Amino acid sequence: MLPDAPPPPASPMFLPCLLGPTGAGKTAAALALAESFPLSVINADSRQVYRDFPIITAQPSPREQALCPHLLYGFLPTEQKLGAGAFARAASLALRAEHEKQRLCLLVGGTGLYFKALLTGIAPIPEIPAAISSRWQERWATVGGDALHSLLREKDPAYAAKIHPRDRQRLTRALAVLEATGKPFSWWHTQMPPPPPYRPCKIGISLPLSLLEPLLQRRIDLMLEGGALEEARAALALCPDPDAPGWSGIGCAEIYQHLTDKLSLDACRALWFKNTRAYAKRQLTWFRADPDIRWFEPDQTKELLRHVRAHMAAV
RNA sequence: GCCGGGGUAGCUCAGUUGGUAGAGCAGUGGACUGAAAAUCCACGUGUGGGCAGUUCAAUCCUGUCCCCCGGCA
Numbered sequence: 001m002l003p004d005a006p007p008p009p010a011s012p013m014f015l016p017c018l019l020g021p022t023g024a025g026k027t028a029a030a031l032a033l034a035e036s037f038p039l040s041v042i043n044a045d046s047r048q049v050y051r052d053f054p055i056i057t058a059q060p061s062p063r064e065q066a067l068c069p070h071l072l073y074g075f076l077p078t079e080q081k082l083g084a085g086a087f088a089r090a091a092s093l094a095l096r097a098e099h100e101k102q103r104l105c106l107l108v109g110g111t112g113l114y115f116k117a118l119l120t121g122i123a124p125i126p127e128i129p130a131a132i133s134s135r136w137q138e139r140w141a142t143v144g145g146d147a148l149h150s151l152l153r154e155k156d157p158a159y160a161a162k163i164h165p166r167d168r169q170r171l172t173r174a175l176a177v178l179e180a181t182g183k184p185f186s187w188w189h190t191q192m193p194p195p196p197p198y199r200p201c202k203i204g205i206s207l208p209l210s211l212l213e214p215l216l217q218r219r220i221d222l223m224l225e226g227g228a229l230e231e232a233r234a235a236l237a238l239c240p241d242p243d244a245p246g247w248s249g250i251g252c253a254e255i256y257q258h259l260t261d262k263l264s265l266d267a268c269r270a271l272w273f274k275n276t277r278a279y280a281k282r283q284l285t286w287f288r289a290d291p292d293i294r295w296f297e298p299d300q301t302k303e304l305l306r307h308v309r310a311h312m313a314a315v
Numbered sequence: 316g317c318c319g320g321g322g323u324a325g326c327u328c329a330g331u332u333g334g335u336a337g338a339g340c341a342g343u344g345g346a347c348u349g350a351a352a353a354u355c356c357a358c359g360u361g362u363g364g365g366c367a368g369u370u371c372a373a374u375c376c377u378g379u380c381c382c383c384c385g386g387c388a
Contacts, residue, residue, distance in 0.1 A: 022352075047352050057352080083349030113351050122348055133350095162346090169354040170347085177349095189348060250352045274341080279352050285345065 012199040013099055016308050017044070017107040019115060019287060020205040021280035023216045025298030027060050029205050030108045032301040033308065034068040040098045042091055043072040044109030044118070047249045049087075052078050052235035055228050056251040058219070069103070078239040078246030085125070088117040092196065107200075112286035119200050123188040128173075128180045136172040136179075145171060156184035201311040203304060204287055204295040209280065216276050220269060223251065232259060250275045 016033070018026045030041050043049065047057040051074045054061075059073050071094045076082055082090075091107070091114075098105050107115070116122075140148055149165035155178055163170045174185040181188070207215070232255040239246065242256055251272050258268040287293055296304045 045352085046350090081350060084351075085349040087349085111351065113347075113349085113353095117348075120348095125349070127349080164346095164355055167347095167355045169350070171354095173349080185348085192348095245350065248350070248353070252352090275352080278341095281343090282347095282352085286347075286351090289346090 012197045013095065013105075014201065014312055015095070015105060015107060015119075015198040016201045016203060016311075017115060017119075018203050018205060019044070019108075019110060019112075019293070020295075021212060021283040021287075022058070022110050022276060023219050023280065024205045024207055024212060026108050026110070026205050027058070027064065029203075029296075029298065029301060029304060030106055031060075031064060031067055033106060033305065036305055037104050037308075038068070039104040039106050040069040040071060042094055042098075042105050042107050043070070044087075044091065044107045044111055044114045046082065046087070046109075046111040046114060048073055048109070049076045049082050050078060050246045050249070051075055052238060052246060053231060053249060053252055055223050055226055055231045056255070057249055058223070069098075071098075076246070078235055079241065079244040081245035084113045084117040085122050087111075087114045088122055091118050095198075110283055112283065115202075119196060119198060121193045121196055123191050124193060125177055125188045126181060128176050132180050133172065133176045136176045137168075140168050140172055148172070148175060151175065152178075156186050158186040159184065159189075200292075201308060202290065202293045203307065204293040205298055206284065206287075206295055207297060209277070209284070212280055213277060216280065217273050220251070220272050220276065224269070229255060229259070232256065250279055 018030055018033075020026055033039065034041065041060075045057070047053070048059045049072060050057055053059075054074050059065075060070060064070075065073065072087075072090060095105050107118070109115070136148075145165040145168065148171050149160060149163075152171060152174055153160040156174060159174050163174070165171070177183075177185045177188065206212075228251065232252065235246070235252075236256070236259055241247070242253075242260075247253060247256055254263065254268045254272040254275065257263040257271075258265055263271065294307060296307075
């Protein structure tokens with residue numbers, strides 16, 4: 001299932017990464033960098049992969065994408081999902097292909113787990129059959145979190161100690177992995193692949209939350225003016241299942257509610273903003289914990305360029 | 316003006332047969348190994364609308380004033 005790891009190149013690949021909270025200006029910063037270097041932009045955002053939601057997930061516009069090669073944007077149908085492992089595989093293939101063409105790659109996105117999976121590697125856990133996962137979901141619903149947590153405590157005490165009984169997602173995942181592979185989740189975590197052959201240069205683009213807020217609100221209004229409702233209507237015609245992975249994105253979910261008459265447009269807009277803000281905050285929490293990130297404000301393109309140049313030269 | 320209902324956390328509200336109060340949401344911090352724009356954890360002193368009275372004790376009872384919402388004039 002997993003492709004063999006590529007043979008390690010002679011020297012690690014220099015890999016600038018633009019990350020940070022949603023709406024802070026990563027796309028604009030990427031295009032500014034593309035003016036100075038011949039580079040290819042690789043998406044590292046779990047939502048911008050969706051084909052049916054280019055506006056709502058704030059993918060670079062067709063005009064922007066025409067300025068330089070953009071990879072892994074807008075290719076996935078709403079009913080499919082791209083897990084962190086699948087992302088890391090796809091991204092490393094794309095990176096290798098671009099590298100062979102002597103092109104510098106820029107990783108851009110806001111999904112912390114995707115960066116982690118690609119840059120530090122991820123345990124080689126095989127794909128878990130959907131039937132097994134959904135069976136554990138059902139058991140969660142019927143027996144509850146405490147019962148499942150004590151079951152996990154028997155089979156995988158190390159991981160059980162790390163998660164809360166109410167953490168449905170992690171709990172059911174750990175039990176599904178255990179059932180499908182016969183090995184505890186925590187055992188898999190010790191089976192790390194060799195470190196990926198990258199030399200990352202992590203650049204954060206951010207603003208204090210209070211300054212980000214008005215930008216997020218304005219971006220939502222621009223999306224609505226720019227056809228977000230029409231986009232969602234079209235997606236709804238293609239995939240009417242609200243539980244499909246693509247519909248769980250912020251903005252998509254709220255508009256779905258509105259289109260199915262469960263939410264007025266005003267309430268939809270307000271909820272969309274609320275959820276976006278909360279998400280930006282979660283991203284800040286994630287990235288704040290990473291000491292390797294060098295932070296810039298959106299208008300510091302000159303400093304940012306200088307920083308990338310300096311790191312590119314360094315061996 | 317009269318009658319009724321209300322004024323409790325940033326918001327919506329609950330509760331206390333009198334012993335100074337707690338949920339949801341919001342907010343802040345945190346976690347994060349294939350759903351990650353996901354999932355989850357921790358954190359609750361508020362002149363209980365103002366003033367006076369009864370009481371050992373009032374957010375709760377009484378009086379009065381102010382404000383909001385209905386209805387009647």
